[in-house]
Amino acid sequence: MKYVILKKNKLDEFIVNLSKQKKVMAPVSKGYNNYAFEEVTRGGQIALKYIPTILPPKKYFMPQYETVVEYDTKDGKQNMEAIVEYDEMILFGVHTCDLAGIQSLNVVFSDRPKDLNYIIRKNKIILIGLECNDYCDEHASCKLVNNELPNGGYDLFFTDLGDFFLVHVNTWEGENLISLTKVFEPADDIHMKKREKLRAKKREIFKNEVKINPDQIPDLFDRSHNSKVWYKLGERCLSCGNCTNVCPTCHCFDVEDEINLDLKTGKRIRIWDSCQHESFAKVAGGENFRRKAAGRQRHRYFRKFKYPVDKFSRYFCTGCGRCSRTCMADIRLKETLDDLIKESI
Amino acid sequence: MKREIIRNSEFEVKKGRIVSTRQMTKIEKFFEIALADEEPLGHDPGQFVEVSLFGVGEAPISIASSPTKRGTFDLCVRAVGKFTNALHKLKEGDEVGIRGPFGKGFPVQTLEGNDLLILAGGLGIVPLRSLIDYVRANRRDFGKVTILLGCRTPKDMLFGDEVDEWNKRLDVNFSCTFDKADPEWSGNVGVITSLIPGVNLDPEHTYAVVVGPPIMYKFVIKELLAKMIPDTHIILSLERHMKCGIGKCGHCQIQGIFCCQDGPVFKYSELKNIKGAI
Numbered sequence: 001m002k003y004v005i006l007k008k009n010k011l012d013e014f015i016v017n018l019s020k021q022k023k024v025m026a027p028v029s030k031g032y033n034n035y036a037f038e039e040v041t042r043g044g045q046i047a048l049k050y051i052p053t054i055l056p057p058k059k060y061f062m063p064q065y066e067t068v069v070e071y072d073t074k075d076g077k078q079n080m081e082a083i084v085e086y087d088e089m090i091l092f093g094v095h096t097c098d099l100a101g102i103q104s105l106n107v108v109f110s111d112r113p114k115d116l117n118y119i120i121r122k123n124k125i126i127l128i129g130l131e132c133n134d135y136c137d138e139h140a141s142c143k144l145v146n147n148e149l150p151n152g153g154y155d156l157f158f159t160d161l162g163d164f165f166l167v168h169v170n171t172w173e174g175e176n177l178i179s180l181t182k183v184f185e186p187a188d189d190i191h192m193k194k195r196e197k198l199r200a201k202k203r204e205i206f207k208n209e210v211k212i213n214p215d216q217i218p219d220l221f222d223r224s225h226n227s228k229v230w231y232k233l234g235e236r237c238l239s240c241g242n243c244t245n246v247c248p249t250c251h252c253f254d255v256e257d258e259i260n261l262d263l264k265t266g267k268r269i270r271i272w273d274s275c276q277h278e279s280f281a282k283v284a285g286g287e288n289f290r291r292k293a294a295g296r297q298r299h300r301y302f303r304k305f306k307y308p309v310d311k312f313s314r315y316f317c318t319g320c321g322r323c324s325r326t327c328m329a330d331i332r333l334k335e336t337l338d339d340l341i342k343e344s345i
Numbered sequence: 346m347k348r349e350i351i352r353n354s355e356f357e358v359k360k361g362r363i364v365s366t367r368q369m370t371k372i373e374k375f376f377e378i379a380l381a382d383e384e385p386l387g388h389d390p391g392q393f394v395e396v397s398l399f400g401v402g403e404a405p406i407s408i409a410s411s412p413t414k415r416g417t418f419d420l421c422v423r424a425v426g427k428f429t430n431a432l433h434k435l436k437e438g439d440e441v442g443i444r445g446p447f448g449k450g451f452p453v454q455t456l457e458g459n460d461l462l463i464l465a466g467g468l469g470i471v472p473l474r475s476l477i478d479y480v481r482a483n484r485r486d487f488g489k490v491t492i493l494l495g496c497r498t499p500k501d502m503l504f505g506d507e508v509d510e511w512n513k514r515l516d517v518n519f520s521c522t523f524d525k526a527d528p529e530w531s532g533n534v535g536v537i538t539s540l541i542p543g544v545n546l547d548p549e550h551t552y553a554v555v556v557g558p559p560i561m562y563k564f565v566i567k568e569l570l571a572k573m574i575p576d577t578h579i580i581l582s583l584e585r586h587m588k589c590g591i592g593k594c595g596h597c598q599i600q601g602i603f604c605c606q607d608g609p610v611f612k613y614s615e616l617k618n619i620k621g622a623i
Contacts, residue, residue, distance in 0.1 A: 068356040071399035078361075078399055078442040082354030085346050113591040113606075116351050225620055252595030255356075255588060259400045266400055268356065275595055283586045284404070284425045287559050289599070289621065299598075307601035 002169040003187035006158070010183040011165070012043030017181045018090050022126070025060065026092040027053050037091070046093060048160060051136035052320045056098050056248035057091055061105055061122055062272075068117055068255070069268035080268075086121040090177075093130040097142050097320040099153040101248025102127070107312045108251055117270070126173055129154035133198060135205055139321030141334050144214055147319050148206040149199070161194045210337045217315070220340055221306040225298070229339045234294025236329040241274030243323035243331070244300065249308075249316040250274070275299055301336065355591045358397045358442035359384075364417050365437055369503055372424050373468075374433050375409075379417045380443065386418045390475035391450030391582060391610045395590050396420065396432065397442030404428045405587035405605070408446060409471045411478035421471045421503060447590040448609050451476045451554060451580060459552050460488035462544060462574075464565055466495045466537050466557025470503050472582055473556050477511070484516055491544055494521035495537030495557070499530060537561065541568040548573040554580045562623045566613060579613035583622065 006014060018024045019041040026046040027035045035050040037057055071080040094102075102122075109118035129150055132142075142148045150157055155174035158165040166187060169175050178184050212220060224230075244250040254273040259266040274280065276296050281289040290296050304317040317333070324332040351357075360381045367375040380386060386394070388408050397403040404426075410419035424433045435441065453476070461480065465473045480487050492511055496502045502521075511519045520540050522533035533540065537557070553569050555562065562581060569579055585597035587605035597604035599622050616622040 068354070069358065069399075073399050076440055078358060078397070078440045080358050080399065080442070082351045082357040083348055084351050084354075085348050087346055108593065111592075113355050115591070115593055116354050117356070120349065120351065251593065253589070254594070254596075255403065257400050257402050263400070268399070273594070273596075275598075280596060281586065281598075283584055284423075284429065285558065285584065286425075287584070289559075289585065295621070302600065310601055 002175070003192065004167050004169060004178055004184040005187045005191050006165045006167055006184050008163050008165070011046075014181055014183045015040060015043040015046065015092070017183065018092070018177070021090075021180070023087055023089040024092055025057075025089055030054070040092075048093070048130070050093075052095065052097065052140075052322050052325070054326075055246060056101050056320065056322065057094055058101060058105060058248050058251075060087075060089065060091065060125060061102060062109075062118060062251055062253075064272050066117065066270045067267045068270050070265075071257075071268065072265045074264045084117045084120045086124045088124045090126045090128065092128045093158075094127055094154065095130060095132055095320075096150045097140075097147045097318040098248055099127065099129050099150060100145070100147045100318040101320070103151070103153045104249040104308070104312075104314065104316050104318070105251055107314065111312075126177070127154045127156075128174075129157040131157065131159040131198075133160060133202070137321065137325075139324040139332070139334075140319055141208075141210060141317070141321060142319035143206040143208040144210050145315045145317055145319045146214065148202065159195050159198065161191070161198060164191070166191050166195050210334055210341070212337065212341055214315075217305050217337075218309045220337075220344055221302060223344050224340045227340060227343055229336060229343060230294045230298040232339075233297040233331055233336065234292055236331060237276070237293040237297050238329055239276050239278055239293050239296065240328060241276045242326045242328065244274040244276055245272060246322040246326045248318050248320055248322070249304070252280070275303070297331070355589075356444075358399075358444055361396075361441045361443040363435055363437055363439045363441065366435070369421065370501055373503060374422055374424070376420045376422065376432075376435075376441075377417050378420065378441065378443070383416050385415065386412075386443075386446055388412055388418070388446035388475075389450030390453060390479045391472055392446040392448050393472075393587065393609065394420075394443050394445035395447070395587070396422075397444065398428065398431055399442065401431045402428050403442075403444070403588075404432075405447075405590065407472035407475075409474045411475050411482060413479055413482035419474075421468075421474075423468060445590060447587065447605055449607065451582075451610050453479060456552050456554075456580075457486045458488065460547060460550050461490045462546060462551055462553040462569075463490070463492045464495075464537060464541075464553060464555045464557070465492070466555075466561040466565075467497065467501070468503075469556030469558070469561075469582075470494060473554065474504060474507070476554060481517075488550065489518070489546075490516065491518040491546070492520075493537060493540045493544070494519070495524070495540075495561075496521065497524045499523055499526060536564070538564045538568050541565070541572065544572070546572060546574075548575070548578070552578045552580060556582045559584055559623075566623070576614040576617055577612055581611055581613060581616065581623070582609045583611065583616075585609070
């Protein structure tokens with residue numbers, strides 16, 4: 001376990017230094033209570049205290065629009081090359097909920113058959129986490145899924161302790177950044193104690209407000225397949241797909257061809273799709289297997305709290321609260337869970 | 346942005362050449378396809394491929410031929426949308442892209458040694474033809490074989506010449522029925538379920554293999570269970586939108602199951618408690 005510290009007044013030097021090597025992406029303010037991961041070149045651009053960004057860092061791992069094949073149909077041939085496009089980058093300031101989101105995506109795309117586009121791109125991104133000292137807002141439920149503290153998934157992890165950051169060095173790549181940038185100092189017991197104090201305080205602040213032992217959630221869902229809660233959600237849901245777009249673990253996609261003006265060459269692209277869209281489970285013969293919004297909402301919740309637990313032994317809800325924050329029909333994740341619990345008693 | 350060529354990408358498309366085509370009905374067309382260098386497709390009966398036409402897209406299509414047929418494989422495609430209509434315009438010698446085969450096919454190792462009751466409704470005959478031809482090529486490995494076929498009208502019948510041959514063979518029991526038929530038709534009229542009660546079978550040693558439109562399953566399963574066939578002996582192939590074929594895109598998901606990888610062929614015992622599957 002190696003720890004170092006970075007004095008706050010050296011953050012700018014650190015970011016300037018990093019950005020000379022690779023693109024650096026970090027949360028920046030986009031107006032009141034809105035944040036986004038964007039490229040930065042100075043420490044001052046970064047919002048160190050931020051609530052979850054509009055889109056999670058998923059957008060760098062699984063871009064909204066991605067070329068998977070380039071093709072050429074000259075002379076009636078089906079010539080092609082499978083490709084991956086990527087940017088080498090350093091992601092700075094990733095909260096623990098979003099680190100968990102990236103871990104979920106890693107699990108999905110490295111499960112066989114493997115998705116090489118994802119796997120290759122993932123290893124071009126260096127991850128620097130940032131601890132949440134405080135609860136972000138009423139939509140967060142990170143304590144429910146135990147994501148208020150880091151569970152790995154980063155190269156370096158920063159904890160803001162006033163006039164310095166305590167930094168956990170987790171990987172060789174992280175170690176390299178430390179030695180390359182030369183702005184870090186060794187950490188001692190006083191620094192470590194300060195973090196212990198913060199974490200003790202966090203235990204007071206971060207509470208699971210959903211009245212269920214997390215271990216019992218899959219069982220709750222087992223009993224809730226025919227719940228009225230889904231029909232109530234279905235009546236409100238606009239099927240816009242905002243909740244799945246902003247979810248750090250949602251990864252459904254569509255594949256389309258984009259043809260160039262020569263009408264011969266083009267590319268096959270992967271774009272984000274949403275299981276909330278009306279036609280998502282429709283087949284060519286016309287049958288639609290999730291015709292109603294209620295069934296689609298149920299499917300979304302089961303994809304967070306039940307199916308991935310059976311398959312990968314982990315929740316695909318990271319507790320970030322984005323789906324609740326963005327929903328135009330005020331569908332709130334914690335409320336839904338509360339309603340399911342109430343109904344099941 | 347950097348760009349790298351990936352080898353063994355799941356999105357890689359193999360070249361297939363159309364060896365022959367045949368218009369089978371007004372809306373269904375038959376394609377015989379060979380991969381480059383006569384590379385075998387390496388499929389099991391009941392699996393599917395993603396057929397690709399660059400600039401148009403991709404669609405999951407059932408393989409209609411048995412792996413015992415070497416060198417080429419068959420597809421039978423109904424023109425229903427943009428992709429399938431574009432595919433119908435192709436002719437002998439044209440190229441298509443192929444990914445796959447994908448999914449789990451009919452469990453022929455489990456079926457071996459047992460009697461088979463094969464039920465095909467409408468387009469369901471297409472994937473079942475891969476099994477029927479496999480069974481014909483390995484006929485002595487199976488017990489009694491009964492094929493029940495249901496079509497809307499005689500005009501909609503696919504593989505009519507082959508059906509005639511099954512009808513003539515002594516080692517296959519064959520019956521068919523039409524939802525509606527001309528006055529000249531002297532055979533059965535009605536839905537496929539009406540044929541099941543009349544079949545003479547030994548339920549403990551019979552496997553029923555059913556493929557048809559989604560609406561058909563409920564009714565057929567009810568009749569099969571009434572014949573005392575155990576739910577582990579009822580084999581179904583489900584229709585879903587298998588967009589990627591690799592269990593990632595989510596379109597074909599039924600609860601926790603990804604139809605493209607975990608299926609499309611399932612035992613009824615695996616599905617009966619999964620709401621929305623049937």
